[in-house]
Amino acid sequence: MKLSDSPEIPFVNEVRLSLRQWVVVFGILAFVVTLTPALWKKLERFETGLDYRIPYVLSKDYWLYERRLQRLEPTNIVMLGDSVIWGEYVLTNGTWSHFLNQEAGVANLFVNGGVNGLFPLALEGLIRCYGRPLSRQKVILHCNVLWLTSPKADLSTDKEEPFNHAALVPQFSPRIPCYRADASERLNVIVERNVAFFAWVSHLQSTYFEQQSIPKWTLAEAGGDPPLYPNGSRNPISQITLVVPPEPQEDSQRGPQSSRHKPWSTNATGTTRFEWVDLDRSLQWHAFQRLMATLRGRGNDVLVVLGPFNEHIMAAPNRPAYRKVRADIMRWLSENQIPHVAPELLPSVLYADASHPLTEGYQRLATQLLTDATFRNWMRSK
Amino acid sequence: MLFHTWPFFVFLLIVLPGFYALRKTQLWLPWLTAASYFFYGWWNPYYLLLVVYSTLLDFCLVALMDHCPRTGQNTDVLSRLTGLRFDNRVLKVAFLISAGTTLSCLAMAFFGPQTLRPTMVVFSLILLLMTLGALYSSRKIWLLISLVNNLALLLFFKYARFVVENLNAAFASLHVSARLSDPSTLMPFGFEYLLPVGISFFTFQSLSYTIDFYLGNVQRERNFVRFATFVCFFPQLMAGPIERAKHLLPQFHQFPTVCLRNFTDGASLFLVGLFKKLALANYLSFYVERVYDNPKAFDAPALMMATFAFAWQIFFDFSGYTDMARGVAKLMGFNLIVNFNNPYLATGLGDFWSRWHIGLSSWFRDYVYIPLGGNRDGVFKTYRNLFLTFFVSGIWHGANWTFVIWGTLHAVGIMITRELERSVFYREQVPRLVKQMGVFLFVCFAWIFFRANSLHDALLIVNRLATSPWRDPQIPALMLILVALVWLYQFGYESRFRKCLQTDFVRVGTAVFMVLYLCLCASGGGAFIYFQF
Incomplete structure (x- = not known):
């Protein structure tokens, strides 16, 4: 290869770098891209006190989730799952992990590793890409059969459906028929998962710029007539306070004082007939199985908690199908020698919907778990 | 497959090594054709x-x-x-x-x-x-x-x-009952009628x-x-x-000379194009869309700023595309022509068209203006030829009266600046910067017709620019800073300070800034404006 003798190409600016200059550029970029996320962890204050859970607004900040896992003690038992583990209707002092800690009398033994809006296909992606610090920990994995209640919940319908955490689901294989992102979006997701710097950029956007890119944030509308765009005149750099915002003290959407915190039966929706998905064909169940394999492959000691799903919400003729699904799951867990517990059904008034318990429901579940022989044996095992 | 997306990156990762691997065979050309198809x-x-x-x-x-x-x-x-x-x-x-x-x-x-x-x-x-x-x-x-x-x-x-819509409207206004059917009905096998x-x-x-x-x-x-x-x-x-x-x-005709400079030049051009598109054009488009999609809701300053923003958006978008195109071609050793040469530094409209979309303007010059007679047969015919050329150029951009008016405005503008340039006072006494600003303002005025969603909107914008009250346009400061930096860079490039831009520090610093800005602040995807033409 010749070093010169290239036919001249006209430039209309001076950004024409030689090989030496490109090498310097790559050197600087490599330095910045590698060091920034690590340095950021030292600079940014991130308080994970008692009963910490990833705040609702930061649900899609997977870099922060990984950082949270990096702070685990070897003795911590991490509870993994969707919004049932996270506590959709309850405050931090009303979650399953909170009551387990309280009943066990040990502060922060059980860690809330749930994320709002997850489902098995996304949880699998979260743990595979961002869950490496979890290796060798004791893990309680929640299995929520809600994701098997219909082809739509299973994401196996052909009709395009929007869903949460699309950046965590498999992008190419296995194929999710209702996920219609184009090749560019899918490749973008894969790059972000694999380059920590991009995950860190996403963290910046989630934490300081209302989950938007900085340019979009400068154009954000704040309502009013005529509409106001207050961010236009703000300095984006001053937004970066270097403190990860904690969960708000007051939450009108959660806790016993909120209007949502009430039994499902008060919504007057009546019972529901579910279209249970066959386990063999379920995308969510297969993702759950793959997740189990990943966790075991990383040396995690896993205990599965199945349900308890709200059977009261089910139309009576629908219950045998549910019980079959439940039995099939239990059989698979037994066959694979995975310790598992299936807590008893809670009273109807302790469910907020098909799968989420209310505060008192979580308390009862914690008591049930701690008195369960399988659970106690698992806790004692090393 | 847009240049600034990952599928194109993957495509290039396959095409480029394949192209160089086949350099000693006769297959490099069919490979290029297949890749293009x-x-x-x-x-x-x-x-x-x-x-x-x-x-x-x-x-x-x-x-x-x-x-x-x-x-x-x-x-x-x-x-x-x-x-x-x-x-x-x-x-x-x-x-x-x-x-x-x-x-x-x-x-x-x-x-x-x-x-x-x-x-x-x-x-x-x-x-x-x-x-x-x-x-x-x-x-x-x-x-x-x-x-x-x-x-x-x-x-x-x-x-x-x-054409069909306008003819049908004309028939209706003349109370003629005839109606032409939509061209989509002429498509074979029910194929979709898409541009x-x-x-x-x-x-x-x-x-x-x-x-x-x-x-x-x-x-x-x-x-x-x-x-x-x-x-x-x-x-x-x-x-x-x-x-x-x-x-x-x-x-x-033969495999291009393989040399390192192809890669460094190609990468330089591609980076500049990528920055223009992702960091600048797409960002400006958000503000422009906000205002131009609902011009009634905005006052003169916002409409003015949105028009300026569009002027820069279309420049960054289109010249960004051609920079990337030239960069990709250069990676394979091919040289494409310069299509944009800092057009907003033009001192006359003729100068503007020798810097803006050079490929198209020279096409119209060679195949429309000159065959019509060019400037050979006196002032009247010269202006007639200029008018027709710009009229056709306007229509080339799209099937809408707004494009026709845009082309006509440029035709009129070019006649005026030609006349002005005949006077010694304009040539020698008017400062260069004033001429540049005059051309920029005129071009921006014409862009109103180019960008407006309809002729009605364009006229409304012109009207509101003159009559509506002055309130804060609420344009992001970051946007202004970025555009100002680019403009300053361009002024620097065409001035005696150009040498400063050639230093290692500025070149490396600019490249690092562009890459980091793209990583931190890219404004998302979006196709190129000129794809619709």
Whole structure:
């Protein structure tokens, strides 16, 4: 290869770098891209006190989730799952992990590793890409059969459906028929998962710029007539306070004082007939199985908690199908020698919907778990 | 497959090594053609039929033109018709095939499936012209076929609906009951009536080859694969720069010189283009859309800022595309023409058009303005020719009255600046910066018509610019800073401070800034504005 003798190409600016200059550029970029996320962890204050859970607004900040896992003690038992583990209707002092800690009398033994809006296909992606610090920990994995209640919940319908955490689901294989992102979006997701710097950029956007890119944030509308765009005149750099915002003290959407915190039966929706998905064909169940394999492959000691799903919400003729699904799951867990517990059904008034318990429901579940022989044996095992 | 997306990156990761691996074989050219067709087919595989058809026809037409005498000569048409006595065997075969297929197409047009009849009528016409071309051995007729075919494609896909809608509106206002049906009803097999991406670019490029051959400016290209690569070379297929056969075709005759500078220059051009598109054009587009999609809700300052923002958006978008196109071509060792040369530093409208979309403006200069007579026949005819050229240029951009007005405004503007430049006072006393600002403001005013969603909106914006109160335009400071930095850079580039921009520190610093800004603040995807043309 010749070093010169290239036919001249006209430039209309001076950004024409030689090989030496490109090498310097790559050197600087490599330095910045590698060091920034690590340095950021030292600079940014991130308080994970008692009963910490990833705040609702930061649900899609997977870099922060990984950082949270990096702070685990070897003795911590991490509870993994969707919004049932996270506590959709309850405050931090009303979650399953909170009551387990309280009943066990040990502060922060059980860690809330749930994320709002997850489902098995996304949880699998979260743990595979961002869950490496979890290796060798004791893990309680929640299995929520809600994701098997219909082809739509299973994401196996052909009709395009929007869903949460699309950046965590498999992008190419296995194929999710209702996920219609184009090749560019899918490749973008894969790059972000694999380059920590991009995950860190996403963290910046989630934490300081209302989950938007900085340019979009400068154009954000704040309502009013005529509409106001207050961010236009703000300095984006001053937004970066270097403190990860904690969960708000007051939450009108959660806790016993909120209007949502009430039994499902008060919504007057009546019972529901579910279209249970066959386990063999379920995308969510297969993702759950793959997740189990990943966790075991990383040396995690896993205990599965199945349900308890709200059977009261089910139309009576629908219950045998549910019980079959439940039995099939239990059989698979037994066959694979995975310790598992299936807590008893809670009273109807302790469910907020098909799968989420209310505060008192979580308390009862914690008591049930701690008195369960399988659970106690698992806790004692090393 | 947009240049700034990962699929293109993957595509390039396959095409580039393959291209260099085949450099010692004859396969590098077919590889390039296949890659270009794949690139185009990625948008919509049906478009490929169109580009292949257009390429094939122009290739054949030039080949047949080559068999016709350059100077006019008397042809015994009757003996050719009755006794098939042709001097040239190729033309005889062409005559027989064209005549035969004309009859077949006519039969299909009358008796074939309903869905194919309109297409067959068009094919019959083209084939009939080809029959006449062969019969008369006329280069002019072959050129005419190329013009008719390429312009018919363009007219049908780009302007048919506009024409039909306007004619129907005219009929309605004259109380005539006749109504023309929508052009989509003419599509064969119920194919969707969509504007094929880049049709204006590849038809113009192909057309320039036939015109240049007719005029004797280029040699006939005998290798179909090479010609196909010239028409559909993937870096510039979608939005130019519109290349001439004289410049690009010779580059496909042998494998380009392999040198390191190709990669460093290519990467430099690509980075600048990527920054212009992702960091600047897309960001500006958010503000422009906000205002232009609802002009009634905004006052004069916001409308003015949005117009300035659009001026920069379209520059960054289009010149960003061509920078990336030139960068990708350069990575393979090919040189594409400069399409933009800091147009907002122009001191006159003529100067502006020698810096803006140079590929297109030189095309119109060579194939419209000069054939009309250029500036050879006095002031009136010069201005008439200028007016017609810019009028056609406006229409080229799209089927809407707003584009026609935009073209007309530029025609008027160019006449005014030509007159101004005749006066010594304007040439020598008016400061350069004032001229630059004057041109920029005029160009921005014309952009209102280019960008507005309708003529009604454009007039409303002009009206509100003059009458509405002055309130905070609420344009982000970051946006202003970025545009100001670019403008300053451009002023610096064309001043005595240019040497400062050539230092290692500035070059490396600019590149690092651009990459980091792209990583931290890219404004998301979005297609290129000029793809719609």
